[in-house]
Amino acid sequence: MDxxxxxxxxxxxxxxxGILGCFLILRKMAMVGDAISHAVLPGxxxxxxxxxxxxxxxxxxxxxxxxxxxxxxxxxxxxxxRLQTDAAIxxxxxxxxxxxxxxxxxxxxxVDLDQDCVLYGEIAYVPIDLWITxxxxxxxxxxxxxxxxxxxxxxxxxxxxxKQLYLTTFDPxxxxxxxxxxxxxxxxxxxxxxxxxxxxxxxxxxxLVVALLVAPPATAYLLTDKFRNMLIITCVIxxxxxxxxxxxxxxxxxxxAGAIVSVAGVLFILAxxxxxxxxxxxxxxxxxxxxxxxxxxxxxxx
Amino acid sequence: MDTFFEFxxxxxxxxxxxxxxxxxxxxSSAVVGTFTFLRKKALxxxxxxxxxxxxxxxxxxxxxxxxxxxxxxGAFVTGWISLVLIDNxxxxxxxxxxxxxxxxxxxxxxxxxxxLTHIQHSGNASQTGLxxxxxxxxxxxxxxxxxxxxxxxxILLVTVGLFFKELKLIAFDASYARALGLPVKAIxxxxxxxxxxAVVTGIQAVGVILMAAMLITPAAAARFWTNNVKTMxxxxxxxxxxxxxxxxYVSYVAPAxxxxxxxxxxxSAVALLSFFIAPKRGIVSRAVSQRKLQYQIMDENLLKxxxxxxxxxxxxxxxxxxxxxxxxxxxxxxxxxxxxKRLRREGFLTKKxxxxxxxxAGKLKGQRVVKLHRLWELYLSKYVKIAADHVHEDAETIxxxxxxxxxxxxxxxxxxPEMDPHEERIPY
Numbered sequence: 001m002d003x004x005x006x007x008x009x010x011x012x013x014x015x016x017x018g019i020l021g022c023f024l025i026l027r028k029m030a031m032v033g034d035a036i037s038h039a040v041l042p043g044x045x046x047x048x049x050x051x052x053x054x055x056x057x058x059x060x061x062x063x064x065x066x067x068x069x070x071x072x073x074x075x076x077x078x079x080x081x082r083l084q085t086d087a088a089i090x091x092x093x094x095x096x097x098x099x100x101x102x103x104x105x106x107x108x109x110x111v112d113l114d115q116d117c118v119l120y121g122e123i124a125y126v127p128i129d130l131w132i133t134x135x136x137x138x139x140x141x142x143x144x145x146x147x148x149x150x151x152x153x154x155x156x157x158x159x160x161x162x163k164q165l166y167l168t169t170f171d172p173x174x175x176x177x178x179x180x181x182x183x184x185x186x187x188x189x190x191x192x193x194x195x196x197x198x199x200x201x202x203x204x205x206x207x208l209v210v211a212l213l214v215a216p217p218a219t220a221y222l223l224t225d226k227f228r229n230m231l232i233i234t235c236v237i238x239x240x241x242x243x244x245x246x247x248x249x250x251x252x253x254x255x256x257a258g259a260i261v262s263v264a265g266v267l268f269i270l271a272x273x274x275x276x277x278x279x280x281x282x283x284x285x286x287x288x289x290x291x292x293x294x295x296x297x298x299x300x301x302x
Numbered sequence: 303m304d305t306f307f308e309f310x311x312x313x314x315x316x317x318x319x320x321x322x323x324x325x326x327x328x329x330s331s332a333v334v335g336t337f338t339f340l341r342k343k344a345l346x347x348x349x350x351x352x353x354x355x356x357x358x359x360x361x362x363x364x365x366x367x368x369x370x371x372x373x374x375x376g377a378f379v380t381g382w383i384s385l386v387l388i389d390n391x392x393x394x395x396x397x398x399x400x401x402x403x404x405x406x407x408x409x410x411x412x413x414x415x416x417x418l419t420h421i422q423h424s425g426n427a428s429q430t431g432l433x434x435x436x437x438x439x440x441x442x443x444x445x446x447x448x449x450x451x452x453x454x455x456x457i458l459l460v461t462v463g464l465f466f467k468e469l470k471l472i473a474f475d476a477s478y479a480r481a482l483g484l485p486v487k488a489i490x491x492x493x494x495x496x497x498x499x500a501v502v503t504g505i506q507a508v509g510v511i512l513m514a515a516m517l518i519t520p521a522a523a524a525r526f527w528t529n530n531v532k533t534m535x536x537x538x539x540x541x542x543x544x545x546x547x548x549x550x551y552v553s554y555v556a557p558a559x560x561x562x563x564x565x566x567x568x569x570s571a572v573a574l575l576s577f578f579i580a581p582k583r584g585i586v587s588r589a590v591s592q593r594k595l596q597y598q599i600m601d602e603n604l605l606k607x608x609x610x611x612x613x614x615x616x617x618x619x620x621x622x623x624x625x626x627x628x629x630x631x632x633x634x635x636x637x638x639x640x641x642x643k644r645l646r647r648e649g650f651l652t653k654k655x656x657x658x659x660x661x662x663a664g665k666l667k668g669q670r671v672v673k674l675h676r677l678w679e680l681y682l683s684k685y686v687k688i689a690a691d692h693v694h695e696d697a698e699t700i701x702x703x704x705x706x707x708x709x710x711x712x713x714x715x716x717x718x719p720e721m722d723p724h725e726e727r728i729p730y
Contacts, residue, residue: 081585090519091518095567095570261415
């Protein structure tokens with residue numbers, strides 16, 4: 001049963017992250033996602049310190065705001081100080097992340113958070129942390145409820161705003177001419193990314209969540225050219241990596257989140273090498289065949 | 303406060319070692335970072351930093367010891383592999399660079415975490431302290447570790463010094479460097495190697511997670527103070543060294559505190575300050591010069607409008623009310639009034655009752671703007687062959703920018719013409 005809970009929670013989180021990640025990588029904003037996942041840390045620590053609990057609405061809201069603030073800061077440094085984008089991203093997130101780590105050390109006594117949790121989460125504790133009401137009713141693991149609620153919210157967000165997100169991703173100029181605010185949808189998407197990051201924080205930590213945001217969508221992107229298929233494949237990959245990741249971690253007696261990410265990396269490399277359309281092995285094969293055909297054609301002409 | 307003096311008197315030999323170590327490490331990564339920054343590969347450093355973790359763990363598993371030499375070699379190998387992978391993924395598939403960086407960074411780190419937790423759970427007693435590579439621990443820099451890391455840092459600095467010109471050239475203009483016959487690929491390889499080495503040395507002080515900051519932030523901050531690469535490298539190194547020194551101090555006073563985040567906080571504070579207050583490039587100075595330009599344009603447009611009014615009824619020095627001016631050319635009320643007052647203060651206008659009139663200086667200034675406008679229109683239609691009804695917009699912008707030298711050149715080229723393309727007299 002423990003295994004079932006852990007795999008379910010990580011699958012739900014991986015799907016939420018993957019759906020948003022599809023938009024991120026097509027917008028060439030993967031590193032902004034990385035920055036946000038680091039930068040929400042001080043928000044999490046402060047919210048934790050103020051409310052004294054890990055799963056409050058305030059934490060989600062606070063971190064969402066901080067994610068949007070990060071996006072704003074990056075834009076601000078880029079536009080107002082003319083700092084190149086990569087440096088703007090690098091300066092912003094390292095600074096906020098460092099602040100978060102220092103806050104954790106300062107509040108070490110008061111806050112039940114440690115650096116390990118930040119790094120790779122504590123998904124192994126999912127089955128222990130139960131949601132029990134005052135009347136004693138046991139509703140099962142708390143993280144399970146959080147993760148499916150987040151997934152529902154993400155699906156609703158993408159469903160309702162699909163047209164806007166799609167257009168601002170693929171053709172921002174056209175989106176602007178038909179009256180869709182590109183920057184508004186950018187900030188909304190980044191807000192969604194921050195909230196998902198926070199919700200996944202307990203399970204996979206602030207750094208490994210980046211892998212869930214980027215690796216499955218990138219793998220799917222190598223396997224298909226259709227956006228809809230990319231979303232579907234991403235979800236399938238989410239299930240696969242959670243399942244195999246869990247058992248790999250059990251086998252090696254290591255971090256579950258680390259193992260899930262490792263499996264995601266293996267899948268990506270497989271797709272990179274053997275994808276039917278884009279894999280480099282397949283491409284090389286096609287090139288050889290084409291070269292052979294050409295040389296045959298050249299001979300026939302002679 | 304006692305610890306402050308205790309630390310900065312450098313009487314404790316341990317303190318000296320830690321200070322020398324962390325200053326060397328942070329300064330050398332800042333120097334290398336300058337070039338990755340200029341080459342617009344700042345985030346690649348982030349990827350390398352995360353990717354050295356599995357290397358460190360692997361070296362530990364294979365050697366069973368925490369000998370810094372083995373760890374450095376392990377870190378170097380995986381750091382290198384990560385860069386090769388990013389390069390291959392970007393060039394050989396449709397995945398863009400940002401996604402490639404994010405994937406390599408997070409997957410390598412994930413593998414590293416898997417190994418690290420595996421090592422920790424295995425109960426090997428000698429593994430304690432391995433996790434100080436995550437967030438850095440400058441205080442741990444003593445004895446033989448210091449020597450090893452110090453040597454690498456010195457090698458870094460010397461190499462950058464030797465290849466300074468080449469590195470500078472490919473950072474700004476790789477194709478020009480290629481045209482000159484420089485081995486661009488080899489120099490790029492050198493920069494890559496230096497980046498990996500910088501990361502490998504820096505992690506002892508800052509840790510893998512925040513190492514990216516040591517490569518990016520000092521360079522980004524230094525960029526705001528100078529346009530000269532050599533000066534920029536020096537400034538970045540100094541800023542890095544200062545933050546390294548502070549980190550060593552924090553590590554000394556509060557051993558429970560991770561050093562890396564403090565170093566990053568200090569250097570980030572320096573960078574933020576630079577972004578705002580640096581002369582010329584800083585946000586404040588930019589805003590000030592922008593505001594100045596706005597005022598100048600507003601004032602000149604106002605003087606021009608007054609001059610046009612004077613042309614219409616052949617009485618340049620006649621007083622006009624604000625309403626009359628607005629009728630000639632629309633200005634927002636508040637900006638008009640502040641501009642009028644400013645011009646009066648500067649001696650270009652006088653005020654009688656509610657009427658504003660040119661002074662001698664004001665008339666000349668207004669006349670010059672009108673002249674430049676018409677000269678430019680004539681130049682555009684005569685030399686650039688733009689139709690007369692298309693030249694106004696362009697002249698409207700350029701009239702505020704033309705310098706006296708260009709003005710003289712225009713007059714000479716056009717031979718002091720009488721009329722502009724709209725048959726309006728050009729005033730001299």
